[in-house]
Amino acid sequence: MDHASSTYTSKEVLKTMLPYFTEEYGNAESLHTKGKEALIAIDKARETIAEILNCRQSEIIFTGSGTESNNLAILGIARAQKTGHLITTEIEHPSVLNCFKQLEKEGFECTYLPVNKEGFVNPDDLKAAIRPNTILISIIYANNEIGTIQPISELAAISGDIPFHTDACQAANSLPLNLNVDSITINGSKIYGPKGVGALFLKRGTKIKAIMQGGSQEHSLRPGTHNTPAIIGLAKALELAQEGVEKENARLTLLQEKLISELLKIPGSQLNGPQPGPTRLPNNINISFPKIDREQLILNLDSIGIYSSASSACKSGDSQISHVMTAIKQNNSPLRLTTGKITTEKDIDYCIEEIPRIVEKLKTH
């Protein structure tokens, strides 16, 4: 019940990767056959991803993670302009939010849009925030903690000529990626692909500066030997995620609705994020319980085989209320349960049976 923190690499994906570890292991920059084999495989992966995103192959840049893709897009687009104003939201992933904090230190002006109680950005707020010197807008597609899906097309349309970036790491399993934006981050570790690989879609003509220096790989925007197996795996994982997505979304929504309605019977419990439906990730359940130590809740659930998280894995070491919970004005301890391909109705029934019992046990009266 913690698939949003990390998914396994599916057997089908791993199978496509294996030959590139041991047989077709050439450096894609080499002139010889062994190098060309790798280059051809990488280009095919690029083509697969470009088709899903409905973009040119040359607009896909392979990176080492979702974090790196977000850093490259945000730091890179901002630094290419040297100065200016940027807009994001209060509920971004730390790899976006902390890039904005960094850019503030570098002299850029930043606006953090608020969200409503369900986590939605108000398009009017975006309109009002745009200034003549706005150089970048970055809004998360689907929130990793509370599952809120932003109206990205509507927001991007407001941005006009200003580059619009979206972090789609949590969205790629269940939402269309054919978006009218300038920049999109995806990664492997959330979509049953490998860890340690990401991609950045960057619209042709977008001015950007690399964040790392080295070889001339990826149009000199991302140096380093291509990680062929991981790139192959990312493309395969994305392909599989988008195949049969409607059926899987429908299945997960049924499980989600059942679990949410049962957990909301616990006295004092509250749903964080929107109601299940088209504006909430189908695999995300986030509910707050009053007077509960959230770390104890996670550890108690762990002891009976339910793996969960309080906010996101990236913040788990931190015992404070997350920035997302603060933004939606939720002070009670949240429990995030995120389902995945292997989650069955039996798993949901087990959660329904056990979670209320544990919550009751932990209540500090």
Added chain:
Amino acid sequence: MDHASSTYTSKEVLKTMLPYFTEEYGNAESLHTKGKEALIAIDKARETIAEILNCRQSEIIFTGSGTESNNLAILGIARAQKTGHLITTEIEHPSVLNCFKQLEKEGFECTYLPVNKEGFVNPDDLKAAIRPNTILISIIYANNEIGTIQPISELAAISGDIPFHTDACQAANSLPLNLNVDSITINGSKIYGPKGVGALFLKRGTKIKAIMQGGSQEHSLRPGTHNTPAIIGLAKALELAQEGVEKENARLTLLQEKLISELLKIPGSQLNGPQPGPTRLPNNINISFPKIDREQLILNLDSIGIYSSASSACKSGDSQISHVMTAIKQNNSPLRLTTGKITTEKDIDYCIEEIPRIVEKLKTH
């Protein structure tokens, strides 16, 4: 004959990685069992590497590549000081050299030490280059094009209190890594480990600034979900590389001596880099032939199954003489042949038979 560009992931290494793709796939930051499993495995990998480098576990930072480790060390140490003077050499890997070029744009002063005809830095040149405001020295341990092994301990001793970084990516297969320096880069793709993973040893107390922003992984120095399988693979690969290193070095040196002495019989040929022995990587052969189109040479060798490179893979798209060749004042086309674990005497004999024939064929009279 191009192992310096990229090695395969050994079956033994891949075997240790596999469970972390499909079974123990948790996010190391998660509080639950699945997360702890990953964290324990990563800590074990960190321990393995720390033992080999004779350092503390907390001094090992996992990254996404050798390029990233070099960027983190050089950009990070420099930017933490905001201003100052840095020293490197003319024969660094592009991921070091281009960081220095970037730092010059940011207002830092940089000195590029020359090398002699065999590629060695003169320790007196380093002594003379140090200024009161020198904040970092970065010298490649073993050169990737011509195999020259620098006297790193001697050079590091000269640096005194100034942080001393070394790029050991090409050295890790055959040289000791227990060095008295402040910072070391290693990576997986050169040592029969996985691509897309690197490590940086950073001595406790060294001031550094992260180059990417995000979660608090790796002491907040390298954000992003840990790439558990690749980290496990890197540690295993390094362990295997260092086991029986003397025996393998001796074997490769014999092959190297034989191939070099035979190829030097070709009229006009010249060895680039030092003579085989303790100051040259045992797997590196680099010989220049006059009046040869180097791309044609590589493609002709490829057609008979000999995979080679002109300088390094990172520069192969570039038809100019490499910066390393320029530094050692070599104008003729170089051919780099780099052996590996699977290279046999039969392979060397085949090269001895075929290369002179191809060189003769391509000579432009």
